[in-house]
Amino acid sequence: MDIPRHWRLKKQRYALVGEVCEHCDAKLFPPRDICPECGEEAKTLFQFSGKGEVYSYTTVYDAPEGYAEQAPYTLAMVKLAEGPLVTAQLTDLGEQQPAIGMPVEMVTRLLRSATDERGMLIYGYKFRPAVAQAG
Amino acid sequence: MTNVIIAGIGQTPVNEQWDVSLRELAFQAMEAAMQDAGGLRPNALYVGNMLAAALSRQAQLGVLLADFAGLHGIEAATIEAAGASAAMALRVGYLAVSSGQVDAALVLGVEKLSDQVPAEVEHAMAMASDADYEAEQGLTLTAQAALLAQRYFHEFDVPQYALAGFPLTAHANGAHNPNAMFRKAVKPETYAKAGIVSAPLNMFDVAPHADGAAALLLTRAELLPSKFAHPLVEITGSSAVSDTLALHDRPDPLAFNAARLSVERACKQAGIQPGDADFFELFDAFSIYSALSLEAAGFSERGEGWKWAQNGALAPDGELPIATLGGLKARGFPGGATGAYQVAEAALQLRGQAGGAQVNGAKIGLVQSLGGPAATAVTHVLRTVED
Numbered sequence: 001m002d003i004p005r006h007w008r009l010k011k012q013r014y015a016l017v018g019e020v021c022e023h024c025d026a027k028l029f030p031p032r033d034i035c036p037e038c039g040e041e042a043k044t045l046f047q048f049s050g051k052g053e054v055y056s057y058t059t060v061y062d063a064p065e066g067y068a069e070q071a072p073y074t075l076a077m078v079k080l081a082e083g084p085l086v087t088a089q090l091t092d093l094g095e096q097q098p099a100i101g102m103p104v105e106m107v108t109r110l111l112r113s114a115t116d117e118r119g120m121l122i123y124g125y126k127f128r129p130a131v132a133q134a135g
Numbered sequence: 136m137t138n139v140i141i142a143g144i145g146q147t148p149v150n151e152q153w154d155v156s157l158r159e160l161a162f163q164a165m166e167a168a169m170q171d172a173g174g175l176r177p178n179a180l181y182v183g184n185m186l187a188a189a190l191s192r193q194a195q196l197g198v199l200l201a202d203f204a205g206l207h208g209i210e211a212a213t214i215e216a217a218g219a220s221a222a223m224a225l226r227v228g229y230l231a232v233s234s235g236q237v238d239a240a241l242v243l244g245v246e247k248l249s250d251q252v253p254a255e256v257e258h259a260m261a262m263a264s265d266a267d268y269e270a271e272q273g274l275t276l277t278a279q280a281a282l283l284a285q286r287y288f289h290e291f292d293v294p295q296y297a298l299a300g301f302p303l304t305a306h307a308n309g310a311h312n313p314n315a316m317f318r319k320a321v322k323p324e325t326y327a328k329a330g331i332v333s334a335p336l337n338m339f340d341v342a343p344h345a346d347g348a349a350a351l352l353l354t355r356a357e358l359l360p361s362k363f364a365h366p367l368v369e370i371t372g373s374s375a376v377s378d379t380l381a382l383h384d385r386p387d388p389l390a391f392n393a394a395r396l397s398v399e400r401a402c403k404q405a406g407i408q409p410g411d412a413d414f415f416e417l418f419d420a421f422s423i424y425s426a427l428s429l430e431a432a433g434f435s436e437r438g439e440g441w442k443w444a445q446n447g448a449l450a451p452d453g454e455l456p457i458a459t460l461g462g463l464k465a466r467g468f469p470g471g472a473t474g475a476y477q478v479a480e481a482a483l484q485l486r487g488q489a490g491g492a493q494v495n496g497a498k499i500g501l502v503q504s505l506g507g508p509a510a511t512a513v514t515h516v517l518r519t520v521e522d
């Protein structure tokens with residue numbers, strides 16, 4: 001069930017909230033409290049824009065439990081505009097083929113289905129092709 | 136430091152063993168290793184296992200297996216480091232024996248995967264990644280390896296089928312290993328026609344999950360009788376290194392830095408250069424790992440590890456033999472047990488007992504196991520003990 005665990009992650013999952021290091025200005029996602037760039041404490045929250053580009057991608061056919069009804073799905077590493085890489089699915093691709101370098105933006109979607117009658121539906125960030133790049 | 140001897144080895148065949156339980160499987164390897172060491176009894180048991188808690192609902196494997204094997208009262212514990220679990224158990228056994236605190240340590244790798252359906256095993260294997268930020272996105276280790284491969288092909292302009300040589304080498308060698316899951320060479324055409332698992336990886340780029348147990352009995356040279364039934368192999372270098380758990384947290388995901396550091400440190404301790412090794416048992420859970428591991432170990436420049444796989448250089452009679460008894464791809468990938476197989480196979484090479492896959496005159500072996508995409512890297516240098 002893991003209810004508290006998923007509840008604790010709501011800022012990250014729904015709003016892409018990470019951290020900024022007050023010492024060297026590095027942007028961190030996921031939050032990790034010690035800045036990997038300068039080794040100082042980094043606990044100031046920072047909301048990412050959700051914009052980024054595809055660093056790499058692949059398709060998952062043999063999905064783990066809870067993900068089977070979405071399979072096949074496109075999994076990616078996305079380079080956020082502010083710097084960090086995140087692992088996330090691509091969605092709303094339609095007829096578009098994913099490509100390295102493709103501009104994408106964050107949306108909220110169903111991540112995982114309930115695996116039993118008391119299971120939870122987990123929502124969180126995925127990325128879709130950027131709708132408008134100008135501005 | 137006191138050198139640690141691998142006095143005995145034992146392995147079960149790697150496959151789907153429906154009729155054998157986890158404890159029976161483990162005991163087969165433990166008994167074989169004790170027998171191979173001339174009946175030497177251990178005072179400690181270190182079990183490398185990744186998934187018994189998740190798939191068999193069994194914790195305290197150390198106790199379970201010491202108890203089952205009649206080794207009552209000895210020190211016993213489980214060590215978990217995903218695919219590097221047994222290699223890390225060897226590291227612990229090595230530290231225990233070389234320190235003088237333990238006279239004989241039995242290091243066991245065991246994994247029982249076939250009791251669960253493949254989707255559940257894949258889900259459990261993904262526990263090696265960051266649960267909150269990788270696995271929860273629907274990541275599997277196979278998909279993660281595919282992400283690395285896709286980026287690798289893009290960044291370095293690598294030709295299609297460039298990774299084929301890794302599984303082809305493994306399968307050719309596995310034909311000579313009685314414990315291997317697949318004992319048949321594969322043709323390049325077969326590789327090219329294979330179904331895609333997660334693009335760009337096809338089924339031959341992904342090592343098959345299976346059950347298996349392998350054991351290594353460690354002791355110090357002075358505790359052994361002078362005449363022994365087989366040539367002895369010693370551990371001359373040992374190093375375990377960690378990286379970020381999540382692949383996306385690395386500045387350059389294509390650099391297996393923990394793998395690089397553990398090779399450097401193990402070789403430095405052994406007083407060798409990586410190139411002095413007669414063979415390299417690397418961790419070919421995915422063909423892309425092989426390319427990245429060769430680069431990390433310093434055998435290639437960044438982006439060029441695939442070139443080793445092009446013209447037979449990795450075969451037992453080549454310049455840099457790898458996966459000499461089938462590697463993970465053909466011997467099979469029994470999860471956290473794998474490192475014990477790699478070391479047992481290296482010991483066979485160094486004893487001159489590797490049969491049709493023997494690397495002629497092998498005296499020094501380099502063995503590396505990875506947990507996830509080199510989040511953990513454990514490297515050992517082994518050497519034949521000269522009379």
